[in-house]
Amino acid sequence: MSGRRRTHEREQEFAVAMMDRLEMPADDKILKLSIMFNGDDRPGKIDLGIGVYRNARGETPIFAAVRQAEEKLFAQETTKTYVTPAGDPGFCAAIQSLVFGDDAPDERIRTVQTPGGAGALNILAELANLASPGVTVHVPIPTWINHHAVITEARLGLREYRYLDPRTGQVDFDGMMDQLGNAEPGDIVLLQGCCHNPTGADLGLEQWQAVAALLEARGLLPFVDLAYQGFGDGLEEDAASVRLLAGRLPEMIVAYSCSKNFGIYRERTGAAFVLAPTPALADRAAAQLARLARITYSMPPDHGASLVRIILNDPALRQIWKDELEAMRTGVTALRRELASAFHQITNRSGHEFLTDQKGMFSLIGISADQAVRLREEFAIYIVEDGRINIAGLRGDQVMPFAKAICAV
Ligand SMILES: Cc1ncc(COP(=O)(O)O)c(C=O)c1O
Structure with missing residues (x-):
């Protein structure tokens, strides 16, 4: 028997043990779109798929504050030894204060540094399963x-609640409250x-108050995902939801991402926050989070978290960062206005105000999967099949051609 054939047979043997029992997972639609976009050589192509900020030149720049923090870090850093599973205490303190503000019940809040917002979501979902195996998590549609x-990988139950009213592009608040009113005590509400990703439709402050009252009355635990602080109405304003819930409720978990608001996507920087009824219970939850981190990835990556710590603790750098973030926020808001106005000009109809009412980079523009394919094939415009667009992916000169293409399909 030739050596080659023997190797082939051994491969077969191993395959039966495990590998051939694996199914090919479905493609991640957003990442697949990025790959297709990169392989498209048509000039003028537009990528509104992946959720990254782009400036007027279509670039995702490194913040000047981040560059300066990197220089400082390079000059100051003396070791690359391990951090701890809970991360850098200086980062954790700075990010907790940025999110929860000065009036927070700090004695009941604990912070664990994570690899991005996704890392935080995962260890928090595991924590929920540890406390209440299989607990139901209610998630918005979409x-x-x-x-x-x-949620499903963490073996939690999943139920959906109404969120977007597609007719208005706003939150279907009555529908949402109605459905959450039927959640069982102890359930979790994401x-x-x-x-809001993908809709851009956010709750107003009064609505957050009403949600907090409902969660309190029904004994539901909020699981907040905060991935775009600073892109909506401003740094303080965008944290108002979390601060309001923290001021009112005994318990909460929060997943936080620094990817977008510090522009450090690939550095994998985020945080998991827990709010517990007492300081002792907060300590216990944080110790469990650190244990889950230790099992999963042992320690979070340090580079991005060090940059965030340096920026937030240096008044001059912090100001530079805030100004840069504010310029991005106002840039996206201006694009929203321009897009609404372009639709108005083309259709001569109102009804596009939802674009200016919505917050952040995303909006659902109500097109079908087939229309998304036509946009890609006929116009080299890449958007997710569910009709989500990343408005920050548009350059000013692309707004009108984009609006015309949408109307054409
Ligand atoms: C709503 C939401 N949560 C969490 C994340 C995760 O961010 P990160 O890249 O920091 O893991 C994203 C990223 O797109 C997001 O849109």
Whole structure:
């Protein structure tokens, strides 16, 4: 028997043991779109798929504050030894204060640094399963596609609640309250703190108050995902939801991402926050989170978290960062206005105000999967099949051609 054939047979043998029992997972629609976009050589192609900020030149720049923090870090760093599973205490303190503000019940809040917002979502879902195996998590329709996967992989139950009213592009608040009113005590409610992905439709402050009252009355635990602080109405304003819930409720878990608001996507920087009824219970929850981190990835990556710590603790750098973030926020808001106005000009009809009412980078523009394919094939415009567009992916000169293409399909 030739050596080659023997190897082939051994492969077969191993395959039976495990590998051939694996199914090919479905493609991640957003990542697949990115790959297709990169392989498209048509000039003028437009990528509104992946959720990253782009400036007027279509670039995702490194913040000047991040560059300066990197120089400082390079000069100061003396070791690359391990951090701890809970991460860098300096980062944790700074990010907790950025999110929860000065009036927070700090004695009941604990922070664990994580690899991005996704890392936080995962260890928090595991924590929920540890405390209440299989507990039901109520998620908005629609929500970021990864939420479903995170919840089901953690062996939690999943139920959906009405969120977007497609006729108005606003939150179907009555529908949402109605359905959450039927949730069982002890259930978890997933909420996006601001700049809802994929709809851009956020709750107003009074609505957050009403949600907090409902959660309190029914004994439900909020699981807040805050991935776009600073992209909606401003840094403080975008944290109002979390602060309001923290001021009122005994318990809450929050997944936080620094990917977008510090522009450090690939550095994998985020945080998991727990709010517990007492400081002792907060300590216990944080110790469990650190244990889950230790099992999963042992320690979070340090580079991005060090940059965030340096920026937030240096008044001058912090100001530079805030100004840069504010310029991005106002840039996206201006694009929203321009897009609404372009639709208005083309159709000569109102009804596009939802684009300016919505917050953050995303909006659902109500087109079908087939129309999304036509946009890609006929116009080299890449948008997710569910009709989500990343408005920050548009350059000013692309607004009108984009609006015309949408009207054409
Ligand atoms: C709603 C939401 N949550 C969490 C994340 C995860 O962010 P990260 O890249 O920090 O893991 C994203 C990223 O797109 C998001 O849109």
